[in-house]
Amino acid sequence: MHKFIEVLPDKTSLISRALSLTVEKIKSAIERRGQCTLALSGGSTPKPLYEALAEQSLPWEKIHIFWGDERYVAVDHPDSNQLMARQAWLDKISIPAANIHPMPTGAQNPAQDAQTHEMELTQFFKVKPGDFPAFDVILLGMGDDAHTASLFPQTDALKVNDRLITVGNKDGQPRLTFTLPLINQAHCVIFLVAGESKRPALAQVFAEVASETIYPSRSIQPQGELFWLFDQAAGAELKV
Numbered sequence: 268m269h270k271f272i273e274v275l276p277d278k279t280s281l282i283s284r285a286l287s288l289t290v291e292k293i294k295s296a297i298e299r300r301g302q303c304t305l306a307l308s309g310g311s312t313p314k315p316l317y318e319a320l321a322e323q324s325l326p327w328e329k330i331h332i333f334w335g336d337e338r339y340v341a342v343d344h345p346d347s348n349q350l351m352a353r354q355a356w357l358d359k360i361s362i363p364a365a366n367i368h369p370m371p372t373g374a375q376n377p378a379q380d381a382q383t384h385e386m387e388l389t390q391f392f393k394v395k396p397g398d399f400p401a402f403d404v405i406l407l408g409m410g411d412d413a414h415t416a417s418l419f420p421q422t423d424a425l426k427v428n429d430r431l432i433t434v435g436n437k438d439g440q441p442r443l444t445f446t447l448p449l450i451n452q453a454h455c456v457i458f459l460v461a462g463e464s465k466r467p468a469l470a471q472v473f474a475e476v477a478s479e480t481i482y483p484s485r486s487i488q489p490q491g492e493l494f495w496l497f498d499q500a501a502g503a504e505l506k507v
């Protein structure tokens with residue numbers, strides 16, 4: 268793993284750096300393999316990045332969009348990660364509908380939807396059951412509790428290592444999420460972390476010793492590159 272840490276002066280610079288890095292990684296995947304597989308994060312931090320990506324001129328037909336996690340709500344629900352990305356970005360560009368691969372949430376059975384999406388990924392990447400595909404780029408955020416994707420502290424999802432997709436648990440509410448081994452198979456993972464409220468969790472994520480069960484973002488160790496991008500408010504006190 269190659270790890271890079273950057274503390275940007277403010278949120279605007281953070282988004283601008285995330286934009287240039289994401290575009291660079293998308294282009295290099297397309298140059299190498301003819302397409303890019305990109306997994307999105309949800310929450311509030313990446314919205315301006317998605318708005319900026321909507322203004323880019325990229326070969327959208329060569330880009331396949333996935334989500335690293337999804338709240339278990341209907342696609343038109345305000346909490347939907349898919350809805351946020353569609354409104355900020357995907358509905359504004361000419362991308363083939365077949366290139367958008369949302370996590371399904373309609374079966375009223377999270378385990379069944381997780382299994383359906385697992386099959387979609389297995390077929391898309393043409394991997395054998397039990398093998399983990401390598402995404403070109405996975406965007407991640409980190410919550411104040413150090414969760415990432417929907418891998419929350421002290422939950423069963425953290426222990427799943429034989430599947431691509433599992434059911435996360437946010438205070439008793441189900442979510443769908445990439446598993447740790449799927450994230451860690453990626454060529455490039457980019458964390459975007461903004462705001463002072465993230466400082467206590469970050470101190471533990473970057474501490475020499477701390478629990479990965481309590482601070483799940485510590486477990487993100489991809490085989491390729493790992494970028495941690497912070498704004499000053501989040502990263503000011505980091506000792507790295």
Ligand SMILES: O=C1O[C@H](COP(=O)(O)O)[C@@H](O)[C@H](O)[C@H]1O
Pocket residue numbers: 308309310311312313336337338348407408409410411414415416417
């Ligand atoms: O619930 C979620 O939270 C994290 C962090 O979100 P943020 O609002 O602090 O940026 C996010 O990465 C994840 O995808 C989302 O579902």
